[in-house]
Amino acid sequence: MSLARKKEKNIMPWRKNLLAHHNRKEKAPKKRRNRALDDPEYMTKEKVRQAVIERDGGNWCAISGVSGVRLELHRIVYGSQGGKYEVDNCILLSADMHRLVHSSKKTWMPILQDHVHCMKLGMPEKSPIQRITHREE
Template sequence: MALARKKKPIQEWREKILAHHNRKQVAKPKRKRNTDPDYMTKPKVRAAVIERDGGNWCAISGVPGPNLQLHRIVYGSQGGKYEVDNCILLSKAMHDIVHSDKKKWMPILQDHVRCMKLGMPEKSPIQRITHQ
């Protein structure tokens, strides 16, 4: 009959070295798709913005076209979402200008959206900027 051997305690520094090997890999949970029929996808937001602004053109320069970009007035990093009241269509050139000076353009674009929503495009600050 053999005597049972006592296990030697693992030294603390060795335990820390190998600690990352003992973690179990947990798969990230899959994002659930929104099945709500009223959920606004980017194409739906784009269509609603076109309807609100009265056409498919850049809100600042008036450039028509299929190559317009959907710009979020309040950026995603600040909690802004792709919603009709937070989006505007801009040409590539105007989009670059707006992104170059966010503090200047954000209140102007917010006022423009507010005026277009109320049906008063003549009071929009963009009209005053572009037509002076």
């Protein structure tokens, strides 16, 4: 009697592919798509800044009224909370006012949201910021 041949085992397909990822060739990383080039309606941060300037009627801080080129675009609903750079969620602030707004988010978020709503409707005199900064004496 000769030595018995070893029978080939039927290997399940999921076992064959169990370590298949170790033998893959390295793929080049995917290139990030520039949505601004693909979609002309896509709002870049600069387009949002220009739209906010048009909405507010000028290039100045919404709280202090300081005008200038060094204004910062502030998201009312923060990025960590799902806020995006959109015209209805942004406002221009000076550096000092931006720090002030970030120091007490719970106080300033509803005030800024109401301000944006009033500016959108074309009623800046009803804005809560106008009431804070232009108090009657």
